[in-house]
Amino acid sequence: MKPVIELRGLRKSFGATDILKGIDLVLDEGEFLVFVGPSGCGKSTLLRVIAGLEAAESGQVLIDGHDCTRAHPSERQLAMVFQSYALYPHMTVAQNLSFGMRMRGLSAAEIAVKLERAVRTLKLEPFLQRKPGELSGGQCQRVAIGRALVQQPRAFLFDEPLSNLDAELRLHMRVELAALHRELGSSMIYVTHDQVEAMTLADRIVVLRDGRIEQVGAPLDLYRNPANAFVAGFIGSPAINFFPAAALPTRAPAGAVQLGVRPEHWHCVNLGEPDAVPARVLHVERLGPLSYLYAETRQLGRLCLQLPGDLRVNVGEQLAVQPQPGWVYGFDAQGLRVSADK
Numbered sequence: 137m138k139p140v141i142e143l144r145g146l147r148k149s150f151g152a153t154d155i156l157k158g159i160d161l162v163l164d165e166g167e168f169l170v171f172v173g174p175s176g177c178g179k180s181t182l183l184r185v186i187a188g189l190e191a192a193e194s195g196q197v198l199i200d201g202h203d204c205t206r207a208h209p210s211e212r213q214l215a216m217v218f219q220s221y222a223l224y225p226h227m228t229v230a231q232n233l234s235f236g237m238r239m240r241g242l243s244a245a246e247i248a249v250k251l252e253r254a255v256r257t258l259k260l261e262p263f264l265q266r267k268p269g270e271l272s273g274g275q276c277q278r279v280a281i282g283r284a285l286v287q288q289p290r291a292f293l294f295d296e297p298l299s300n301l302d303a304e305l306r307l308h309m310r311v312e313l314a315a316l317h318r319e320l321g322s323s324m325i326y327v328t329h330d331q332v333e334a335m336t337l338a339d340r341i342v343v344l345r346d347g348r349i350e351q352v353g354a355p356l357d358l359y360r361n362p363a364n365a366f367v368a369g370f371i372g373s374p375a376i377n378f379f380p381a382a383a384l385p386t387r388a389p390a391g392a393v394q395l396g397v398r399p400e401h402w403h404c405v406n407l408g409e410p411d412a413v414p415a416r417v418l419h420v421e422r423l424g425p426l427s428y429l430y431a432e433t434r435q436l437g438r439l440c441l442q443l444p445g446d447l448r449v450n451v452g453e454q455l456a457v458q459p460q461p462g463w464v465y466g467f468d469a470q471g472l473r474v475s476a477d478k
């Protein structure tokens with residue numbers, strides 16, 4: 137696979153605060169990478185350093201093998217799409233789409249060809265003569281993506297592009313973005329807080345924490361094989377349940393001090409069974425096909441369990457629960473995964 141963007145030992149500080157602490161990463165041709173991590177971990181800063189909007193203190197940004205670390209954003213052939221859309225409010229959609237091309241001195245014929253392609257791909261025809269103020273959030277974001285598209289960049293950089301949209305539009309745009317990626321086969325980097333966006337759009341997810349990469353992998357690999365407790369806790373919603381290994385010693389892998397069991401890896405058992413954990417139901421969220429049950433246990437603390445939607449259970453009820461065999465993750469004192477108990 138051919139690398140489009142390669143980051144080598146990237147470091148970035150703001151004043152005395154180190155924000156990026158040595159990032160090594162490759163974006164391959166056609167790949168969709170998604171950056172996730174807690175607020176303030178450096179996702180947007182990393183994207184901005186790649187785009188050239190922030191300068192790295194040290195390390196390198198290579199694009200198609202060329203060192204672009206000091207190159208101006210306009211020389212990088214990357215197109216960025218922001219959460220805020222960043223459209224010109226006084227221009228029509230057509231003018232917004234063609235403005236950058238006019239500035240770069242493209243001929244009217246070239247502009248028309250690229251504009252037509254973007255308009256067709258993003259179904260913008262009905263809006264061409266409208267101004268951004270006359271469009272919905274989703275339509276504005278399509279224009280912003282269209283403006284990136286006409287640049288025919290080597291890679292697209294998306295900074296939380298859907299976070300201003302309501303839930304229904306987000307879902308719609310998520311599906312459109314996935315289709316766009318399939319259709320164009322372009323390389324993309326995407327920053328999001330949204331677990332579902334990360335899981336469904338990414339070829340690989342990059343989990344960042346405090347300016348460092350914790351793990352990179354395909355969504356289901358990260359979900360099933362988290363390298364450490366941080367990744368196990370970050371990927372998955374509702375989050376994995378953690379408790380001390382000593383609280384469930386018969387299921388603890390060797391060397392584990394902490395155990396983690398995802399909400400879907402529990403079942404209800406009879407109270408008399410070995411390893412049955414008595415639990416009192418605190419709250420039930422019924423989502424239709426499944427329910428999330430929040431329960432208090434003396435042995436393991438509070439748990440979130442995913443149970444079938446048709447399970448009849450009420451707040452205050454006493455249950456007994458048990459982790460499914462093979463799905464108890466163990467973590468050592470440093471938080472590193474020692475194994476699942478399979």
Ligand SMILES: Nc1ncnc2c1ncn2[C@@H]1O[C@H](COP(=O)(O)OP(=O)(O)OP(=O)(O)O)[C@@H](O)[C@H]1O
Binds near residue numbers: 178179
């Ligand atoms: N221009 C700046 N000057 C000083 N500090 C900054 C600047 N930009 C970002 N920071 C700080 O750098 C850290 C990383 O910010 P960044 O926006 O990259 O995080 P993020 O992971 O994208 O966060 P969020 O998920 O909340 O958007 C934060 O602590 C932020 O306050």
